[in-house]
Amino acid sequence: MTDVVSGQAAPPAYGPATTNLADILERVLDKGIVIAGDIKIDLLDIELLTIRLRLFVSSVETARKAGIDWWETDPALSSRAARHELHEENQRLRERVAALESGDSAGSAAPKSEAGA
Amino acid sequence: MTGHPDAPETATATYVFAVGRRLDPAVLSGLTGLAAGFPVRGLTFGPLTAVVQHVPADEFTQEAWQERLSDRAELERCARAHHEVVTRAATCGPTVPLALATLYRGDDRARQALAEDTHRFAATLDRVEGHAEWGVKVWVPAAAPKRPETAAAPSLRGGGGAGRAYLERKRGLRQAREHHHERALRIAEDVDAALRRLATAARRLRPHTSEMTGEKNRVQVLNAAYLVTAVRERELRDAAETWRRRTGVDVEVSGPWVPYSFVGEG
Numbered sequence: 001m002t003d004v005v006s007g008q009a010a011p012p013a014y015g016p017a018t019t020n021l022a023d024i025l026e027r028v029l030d031k032g033i034v035i036a037g038d039i040k041i042d043l044l045d046i047e048l049l050t051i052r053l054r055l056f057v058s059s060v061e062t063a064r065k066a067g068i069d070w071w072e073t074d075p076a077l078s079s080r081a082a083r084h085e086l087h088e089e090n091q092r093l094r095e096r097v098a099a100l101e102s103g104d105s106a107g108s109a110a111p112k113s114e115a116g117a
Numbered sequence: 118m119t120g121h122p123d124a125p126e127t128a129t130a131t132y133v134f135a136v137g138r139r140l141d142p143a144v145l146s147g148l149t150g151l152a153a154g155f156p157v158r159g160l161t162f163g164p165l166t167a168v169v170q171h172v173p174a175d176e177f178t179q180e181a182w183q184e185r186l187s188d189r190a191e192l193e194r195c196a197r198a199h200h201e202v203v204t205r206a207a208t209c210g211p212t213v214p215l216a217l218a219t220l221y222r223g224d225d226r227a228r229q230a231l232a233e234d235t236h237r238f239a240a241t242l243d244r245v246e247g248h249a250e251w252g253v254k255v256w257v258p259a260a261a262p263k264r265p266e267t268a269a270a271p272s273l274r275g276g277g278g279a280g281r282a283y284l285e286r287k288r289g290l291r292q293a294r295e296h297h298h299e300r301a302l303r304i305a306e307d308v309d310a311a312l313r314r315l316a317t318a319a320r321r322l323r324p325h326t327s328e329m330t331g332e333k334n335r336v337q338v339l340n341a342a343y344l345v346t347a348v349r350e351r352e353l354r355d356a357a358e359t360w361r362r363r364t365g366v367d368v369e370v371s372g373p374w375v376p377y378s379f380v381g382e383g
Binding site: 014019021022023024025026027028029030031032033034035036037038039040041042043044046047049050 | 130133136177178179182186192193196197199200203204207208213214215216217218219220221222226230231234237238241249252322323325326328329330371373374375377378380381
């Protein structure tokens with residue numbers, strides 16, 4: 001009620017002081033005025049980035065406290081996880097080879113598309 | 118190799134952060150920007166001033182940005198640095214932020230390109246002057262509330278047996294979920310409608326998915342931005358608080374932001 005608004009005086013002190021990354025990214029990537037630059041940069045929008053980076057809003061520390069640490073097993077983000085994935089793939093291939101060598105139908109029964117996956 | 122003190126004109130690009138009418142160089146002092154060692158400074162074009170920085174050209178190529186987009190820490194550093202410069206510049210007056218990664222081969226090229234858009238910048242500055250952007254998010258609990266009455270009802274009807282009771286219980290749960298979902302969306306619409314009445318302009322942003330928020334227990338059903346005059350800020354906060362109390366959902370307000378969401382066309 002007793003708000004004294006200082007009219008045209010100083011512009012607001014912009015913040016916010018603490019901001020999560022997603023809030024900033026959706027503004028600096030997806031908003032802001034767009035003018036053609038000399039260097040053509042195709043930035044992904046925030047949704048694609050999320051998929052690509054498994055982007056996480058709060059800090060890594062906060063997430064760890066919350067017990068959410070899936071990025072540590074994300075192959076794109078962890079070489080340890082990459083090794084793990086390689087190990088798993090090798091395992092799958094070995095099983096496949098064993099199945100084929102034993103003349104078992106399991107190998108040929110698998111969908112063809114899987115070979116390219 | 119020429120021995121010229123600032124020879125690397127060819128090795129640097131000009132990164133543009135924002136455009137304003139007047140800029141006090143003092144507010145930019147101490148900012149790292151995107152490249153340590155290069156000052157963040159003003160670059161005038163016509164009646165306006167851009168906030169720019171020289172950056173090493175080879176670190177700001179298309180390829181370099183593609184790599185940056187695969188590196189969460191590096192992307193975060195750039196986004197926060199960009200935001201910090203924009204925010205600092207805005208303490209001097211109305212400011213139009215540019216999208217991340219607006220780059221020119223040099224100051225002359227930047228000045229020339231910006232000048233072509235002088236009218237657009239001026240009109241946008243007029244529109245946002247005296248305003249700030251406020252972000253508002255509405256969250257609802259992730260799971261539908263338990264409804265014991267729907268689970269108990271089937272036992273009153275004979276003849277169906279356990280199978281029928283199971284199906285009815287499933288149906289009850291589904292209805293509860295749908296009801297919960299509809300209520301959440303309705304609250305989101307109501308909050309948005311109420312806040313729009315206080316705002317000069319409003320934008321719906323995409324709600325953050327649980328993958329982005331990392332939240333298991335609540336779901337974001339509204340993510341919106343409102344362009345609000347200083348006079349209305351208190352009303353916006355009060356309205357958010359009223360909705361929070363009335364509906365029991367979480368209504369989060371963030372701001373004031375430089376009006377990023379209100380300077381583009383989209």
